[in-house]
Amino acid sequence: MRSLTDVSSSKPVGYLPLYTIEKFLRSTPETLAAIAATRGLATAQFAQAACCIKSGAFYAYHREALGDLLRGNADTIRVAGLPLNPDDFVAHIAAIWYEESHVAHPIIAAAFGEKIAELTPLLSPAV
Numbered sequence: 011m012r013s014l015t016d017v018s019s020s021k022p023v024g025y026l027p028l029y030t031i032e033k034f035l036r037s038t039p040e041t042l043a044a045i046a047a048t049r050g051l052a053t054a055q056f057a058q059a060a061c062c063i064k065s066g067a068f069y070a071y072h073r074e075a076l077g078d079l080l081r082g083n084a085d086t087i088r089v090a091g092l093p094l095n096p097d098d099f100v101a102h103i104a105a106i107w108y109e110e111s112h113v114a115h116p117i118i119a120a121a122f123g124e125k126i127a128e129l130t131p132l133l134s135p136a137v
Contacts, residue, residue: 011035013122014042014070017051021123022076023100028055029065039068046070054100062107069100076100076121083117090114 013024031037043053052073058066076096080087084094090113093099099121108114 014046014068016123017046017049017070017072019072019075021072022079023069023071023103023121023123025063025067025069025104027063027065027067028058031068042068042070052097052100054097054104056101056104060101061104063104067104069104071096071100073097079117079121083120086113086117090117092117 011026013026015024017024026035026042028039031039031042039053039055043055046053050072051070053071054069056063056066056069058064061067073096076099080092080094080096080099087094092114093102103118103121108118
């Protein structure tokens with residue numbers, strides 16, 4: 011649950027598999043979306059067919075903080091082939107799983123609140 015409750019300006023994105031929400035939290039994505047809305051967060055739910063998570067997933071995100079992160083790393087975003095729009099970014103990372111070796115991984119990890127030392131070198135034109 012912390013993946014969602016910790017979403018803030020320092021951790022712009024969080025998610026949980028739909029299976030986890032239903033079976034372990036005994037809740038619904040709609041309930042979690044209502045809670046997230048009271049905190050000013052955006053949400054998105056992706057069915058299994060549109061998601062790289064087996065059961066589908068529910069995402070909560072701080073749209074402004076995610077937008078700031080994406081704009082601040084626009085060169086890396088372009089090189090990685092990721093969308094600059096926060097809503098499109100969330101849909102994209104829900105649909106496609108990136109390995110740690112992929113150039114997109116550090117920016118995605120940063121969106122999930124991980125402190126990535128390797129992010130700065132990715133901003134250089136030599137990438």
